[in-house]
Amino acid sequence: MEDLKKMYRTIVGDHFPEEIKITFGDTTLTYRKRTWKIKDEKTGEVVERGLRYGENPDQEAALYELVGGNLVLGGCEFIGPGEGLVSAITEEDMLQFGKHPGKINLTDVDNSLNILKFLSRKPACVIVKHNNPCGVAYGENIEEAFVRAFRADRIAAFGGAIALNRPVDKACAEAINEHYFEVLAAPEYEEGALEILKKRKNLRIIRIRRIDELESYWQRRFVDFKSLIDGGLIIQQSQINKIRSPEDLKPAVCVHEGREYRCRREPDSRELEDMIFGWAVEMGVTSNSVLFVKEGATVAIGTGEQDRVGVTEIAIFKAYTKYADLLCYDRHGIPYKQLELEIKKGQRPASQKEEIDAETKAARAGLPGSVMVSDAFFPFRDAVDVAIAQGITAIVQPGGSLRDWESIEACNEADPPVAMMFTGQRAFKH
Known part of the structure; x- marks a missing residue:
């Protein structure tokens, strides 16, 4: 076991070249390996190091920044050199190396920015774990945004990566410092905030200078590579979120067997805002997903399932689990699972769990009034019916199913009726 613990803290050297060149017809893109000069913990000597390791401690890995070449294909101009975010992090930006960053730490930050770029108009926080968001929230200030995102899924956020779109102040730093995280990324840190955050010695604290310019990346595409086990590649354009405002949404209308089906109820202004917000979050969630x-x-966020009703049921289950856990944590200062264990051991009365379970059931885990977001159309109405039973009031989804009429009927048959809008865009992410 000691050897395993040592592996997790060891920086694995890599044999990847200092420079990579990829040629697309007449255009060559040049990538330079990103390394940092750090002080060796044992010797005190300044050494140059790249990524700690890949997805696992026995995988070499390297980070590359695009430094040359402007690719234009079919009229699409891709992101060019000098626009780096995670790939452009320097020693000066790595305010605390912590255990030294590995591949997962930086890809989690990257996906946080992928969501955060759509949320620039208000203070916002994205917490990501294993490349999926745990909690995402707006706030009146950056501390409130963090607290709301954290409380959305306190369990999954443990050891996650935080990205914020406003400078970290002392109040936000104190709130973050109460819990364990692996990485924190923000555009800047106000006076006194770093001293608080550095009490967590293993926390990687990163300044990403272009976070305040993230919205400018909204319409920019990058080349998205997928490596195959045979050494081959699939290359695609990155996706662009086409939903910027309520005007970009489409009414839920379809024709089936010569009859027009239309949602009877239109969403109110709050629901429309949540549709825009939820679709932005959806762009960073592994499909099939419902949130x-x-x-x-x-x-609640349901991720990466093979069937839509299944992921809907998982998202609902997670909502109940997280709601009960938060009640338990606020009331007794311990996780819900620990409460169960202590009751089993006779250390606490069963009434404590019974009260929490009853409150969670009565509140339906906070789901009533929420907006359901689906990254693809509903092939059947079953997922819609399952969500309506929990009190959701509106749905946003791409539309385009042969059975859209069934989902529209489910919304119209609900009491009270549920609003539904189409995006006209699928948001699969694999």
């Missing part, structure tokens, strides 16, 4: 959002914060 629930309310008042500018995620309620």
Whole structure:
């Protein structure tokens, strides 16, 4: 076991070249390996190091920044040199190396920015774990944004990566410092904030200078590579979020067997705002996915399932689990699972769990009034029915199913009726 623990803290050297060149017809893109000069913990000597390791401690890995070449294909101009975010982090930006960053730490930050770039108009926080968001929220200030995102899924956020779109102040730093995280990224840190954050010695604290310019990346595409096990590649354009405002949404209308089906109820202004917010979050979630959002914060996020009703049921289960855990944590200062264990051991009365379970059931885990977001159309109405039973009031989804009429009927048959809008865009992410 000691050897395993040592592996997790060891910086693995890599044999990848200092420079990579990829030629697309007449255009060559040049990538330079990113390394940092750090002080060796044992010797005190300044050494140059790249990534700690890849997805696992026995995988070499390297980070590359695009430094040359401007690619234009089919009229699409891709992101060019000098626009780096995570790939452009320097020693000066790595305010605390912590255990030294590995591949997962930086890809989690990258996906946080992928969501955060759509949320620039208000203070916002994205917490990512294993490349999926745990909690995402707006706030009146950056501390409130963090607290709301954290409380959306306190369990999954443990050891996650935080990205914020406003400078970290002392109040936000104190709130973050109460819990364990692996990485924190922000555009800047106000006076006194770093001293608080550095009490967590293993926390990687990163300044990403272009976070305040993230919205300019909204319409910019990058070349998205997928490596195959045979050494081959699939290359695609990165996706662009086409939903900027309520005007970009489409009414849920379809024709089936000569009859027009239309949602009877239109979403109100709050629901429309949550649709825009939820679709922005959806762009960073592994498909098949369904999530629930309310008042500018995620309620529950279901990720990466093979069937839509299944991921809807998982998202609902997670909502109940997280709601009960948060009640337990606020009331007793311990996780819900620990409460269960202590009751089993006779250390606490069973009534404590019974009260929490009853409150969670009565509140339906905070789902009533929330907006359901689906990254693809509903092939059947079953997922819609399951969500409506939990009190959701509106749905946003791409539309385009042969059975759209069934989902529209489910919304119209609900009491009260549920609003639905189409995006006209699928948001799969694999």
